[in-house]
Amino acid sequence: MSKVLIIGAGGVGRVVVHKCAQHPEIFSEIMLASRTKSKCDDIVADVQKATGHPAMQTAQVDADNVPELVQLIRSFGPKMVIHVALPYQDLTIMDACLETGVHYLDTANYEPKDEAKFEYSWQWAYQDRFREAGLTAILGCGFDPGVTSIFTARAAKHHFDEMHYLDIVDCNAGDHGKAFATNFNPEINIREVTQKGRYWENGQWVETEPHEIMEVLNYPNIGPRDSYLIYHEELESLVKNYPTLKRARFWMTFGQEYLTHLRVIQNIGMAGIEPVKYKGMDVIPLEFLKAVLPDPGGLGENYTGETSIGCRIRGLKDGKEQTYYIWNNCSHQAAFDETGAQGVSYTTGVPAALGAAMLLTGEWGGAGVFNVEEFNPDPFLDKLGEWGLPWQETVGADLEL
Amino acid sequence: MSKVLIIGAGGVGRVVVHKCAQHPEIFSEIMLASRTKSKCDDIVADVQKATGHPAMQTAQVDADNVPELVQLIRSFGPKMVIHVALPYQDLTIMDACLETGVHYLDTANYEPKDEAKFEYSWQWAYQDRFREAGLTAILGCGFDPGVTSIFTARAAKHHFDEMHYLDIVDCNAGDHGKAFATNFNPEINIREVTQKGRYWENGQWVETEPHEIMEVLNYPNIGPRDSYLIYHEELESLVKNYPTLKRARFWMTFGQEYLTHLRVIQNIGMAGIEPVKYKGMDVIPLEFLKAVLPDPGGLGENYTGETSIGCRIRGLKDGKEQTYYIWNNCSHQAAFDETGAQGVSYTTGVPAALGAAMLLTGEWGGAGVFNVEEFNPDPFLDKLGEWGLPWQETVGADLEL
Numbered sequence: 001m002s003k004v005l006i007i008g009a010g011g012v013g014r015v016v017v018h019k020c021a022q023h024p025e026i027f028s029e030i031m032l033a034s035r036t037k038s039k040c041d042d043i044v045a046d047v048q049k050a051t052g053h054p055a056m057q058t059a060q061v062d063a064d065n066v067p068e069l070v071q072l073i074r075s076f077g078p079k080m081v082i083h084v085a086l087p088y089q090d091l092t093i094m095d096a097c098l099e100t101g102v103h104y105l106d107t108a109n110y111e112p113k114d115e116a117k118f119e120y121s122w123q124w125a126y127q128d129r130f131r132e133a134g135l136t137a138i139l140g141c142g143f144d145p146g147v148t149s150i151f152t153a154r155a156a157k158h159h160f161d162e163m164h165y166l167d168i169v170d171c172n173a174g175d176h177g178k179a180f181a182t183n184f185n186p187e188i189n190i191r192e193v194t195q196k197g198r199y200w201e202n203g204q205w206v207e208t209e210p211h212e213i214m215e216v217l218n219y220p221n222i223g224p225r226d227s228y229l230i231y232h233e234e235l236e237s238l239v240k241n242y243p244t245l246k247r248a249r250f251w252m253t254f255g256q257e258y259l260t261h262l263r264v265i266q267n268i269g270m271a272g273i274e275p276v277k278y279k280g281m282d283v284i285p286l287e288f289l290k291a292v293l294p295d296p297g298g299l300g301e302n303y304t305g306e307t308s309i310g311c312r313i314r315g316l317k318d319g320k321e322q323t324y325y326i327w328n329n330c331s332h333q334a335a336f337d338e339t340g341a342q343g344v345s346y347t348t349g350v351p352a353a354l355g356a357a358m359l360l361t362g363e364w365g366g367a368g369v370f371n372v373e374e375f376n377p378d379p380f381l382d383k384l385g386e387w388g389l390p391w392q393e394t395v396g397a398d399l400e401l
Numbered sequence: 402m403s404k405v406l407i408i409g410a411g412g413v414g415r416v417v418v419h420k421c422a423q424h425p426e427i428f429s430e431i432m433l434a435s436r437t438k439s440k441c442d443d444i445v446a447d448v449q450k451a452t453g454h455p456a457m458q459t460a461q462v463d464a465d466n467v468p469e470l471v472q473l474i475r476s477f478g479p480k481m482v483i484h485v486a487l488p489y490q491d492l493t494i495m496d497a498c499l500e501t502g503v504h505y506l507d508t509a510n511y512e513p514k515d516e517a518k519f520e521y522s523w524q525w526a527y528q529d530r531f532r533e534a535g536l537t538a539i540l541g542c543g544f545d546p547g548v549t550s551i552f553t554a555r556a557a558k559h560h561f562d563e564m565h566y567l568d569i570v571d572c573n574a575g576d577h578g579k580a581f582a583t584n585f586n587p588e589i590n591i592r593e594v595t596q597k598g599r600y601w602e603n604g605q606w607v608e609t610e611p612h613e614i615m616e617v618l619n620y621p622n623i624g625p626r627d628s629y630l631i632y633h634e635e636l637e638s639l640v641k642n643y644p645t646l647k648r649a650r651f652w653m654t655f656g657q658e659y660l661t662h663l664r665v666i667q668n669i670g671m672a673g674i675e676p677v678k679y680k681g682m683d684v685i686p687l688e689f690l691k692a693v694l695p696d697p698g699g700l701g702e703n704y705t706g707e708t709s710i711g712c713r714i715r716g717l718k719d720g721k722e723q724t725y726y727i728w729n730n731c732s733h734q735a736a737f738d739e740t741g742a743q744g745v746s747y748t749t750g751v752p753a754a755l756g757a758a759m760l761l762t763g764e765w766g767g768a769g770v771f772n773v774e775e776f777n778p779d780p781f782l783d784k785l786g787e788w789g790l791p792w793q794e795t796v797g798a799d800l801e802l
Contacts, residue, residue: 267580
């Protein structure tokens, strides 16, 4: 029976609030806060109607502002903060948690606003402070990063003595019916997918041009899709925590039209993160593009098809070659029917809420900053299907990669 | 020996200043004014070096502001204004000319900022006022509109008794080496080429979807190019002034990459002219796109290839079927070497300067508002080659269209 403060009222926030409210035995009081209180009010009204949760409230907060965060946390008194606002705000929220003595969970690593740089260094630097404060910070507890790392932890615990080759495969075979839209914050999405590719091989990072490496991969219940090697943040902690990995890669599917749109967005300068003068004002092209593109939170209705995200792993078990594939498929329509948000928000929000439940029920814990593969994967995966993301695994399958 | 005020310091303004300064016997004193005086200073310094013109100056002016324009015109005392700033500013500059008693010339019809509507109605409405003031307003004296209309006037005067079919064909076979850039103000260019197509047939306008009609046309010294039927403003006055025309169309070449970029720009909402909220400010997507895209005035260097623009006409002469093709080809590199501006600016700026010379030397004139085909084409076309845009014609050619 704990109070939880959820910060961020986009599609993921909507899902987190739904999932927490479905478990009042764990989340007895829920506050949703964001820059725009009316968005919080809308979500809480919907969730209250759907779940009947008796103790929900909303607040306005600027998550860039530590004193404001501290004041809100003090006045509400939660046991933990679930941060699903912007990755730029990871550090301010971590600072506020330290100052107020509450636990922290997020779904994406911190990145500075002025450079597209995806790495854990800034957040890992909080290790000593969380340890000394006796608080838990859980980093990257969405789907990827998040469930993909927990899938890998399950593989390591139950199916391998040594993991050698890890391929995380992320397919969105959904159709939102728009000419172009991103499935989550376009600013973050475009920063992520337009950067150079990178993968781990033989003890070092190998860099590729953006979208230089493509394979046609088959996804369960979906079929073959063009899959591009991109860098994704969980690779950094996984190769550190599983040093037997000889290679670790991340693949994401993109359609030709999506890539054409991305290419043009870059060509015309709209992916830029340096301010451009407009009528004497500083306007950051990518931030403005976000204002112009469809709101990812509004993509749910009529979004058909499904996502399929999983881990394909090769290595040794009992001295023999072992292969393993573990994945979840999620239907956009089912996600929308349950929560009013599409599948990409759903697959991120459910693990965030479940990760918080793990912490509040004592399954996960400890003082310090943790990536999710450092926790016991079993209680999380025991619950994940019941919480909305059933998963499957095959041992000894032909892996394509 | 007259004073001329040139307003607008983009690529076209640069060419106009060059061309006027090359003819000090007509343009004895030249002032260049724009919102940003430093741009004027740069151009005038270059032109003074190239031509040695003895009486050039610059000024700052906001061409949206009639009292400011009036004050500048009164203080300098020009005989005419050459307006090569933005088409949004046609009416304010015409108002200022009326108030101060000076002649007016522009290169593109007025359009309101808040709707993409290309028509002469607003400017034709000044007919009575210019007539009563005894002043001349010359509308659309660039290349197209401008030379294309004068080509048509030459055809009507010397080669046809009745013109029936007019096709204006505009090919830019240049390569500026950028992933995407527009050859003139991107805001105007994108408004123009993303609108629906329209052509005149049998006494009425026929509308098409944007880029619905394409023909592969051959251009002199260039070869075949995909050419798309678009609406272009000179059609409106030409079908009015040549009522025997059964059909009048305008074709422009676009490469596949250019069209892909345009399509994406529209898909992502960056061609929009309605303000979008960004950090509490109103930002117009298309205006901001202009700020992000390469400055067309800076495309000159390394711009290779050439433009080819002309009129293909069929009709009757002495009771027999007649065909006629008249065109100019312009090299981007030659234009840049002479003026520091690329071919699209050059082909617009030369006719503006020459049209002004026609007015100041008394070859053209009269009280009222005129489209250029209403003047005698002969003295203009006699000089056009010498001023930098040599033209050719063939009578009886196979026209493709």
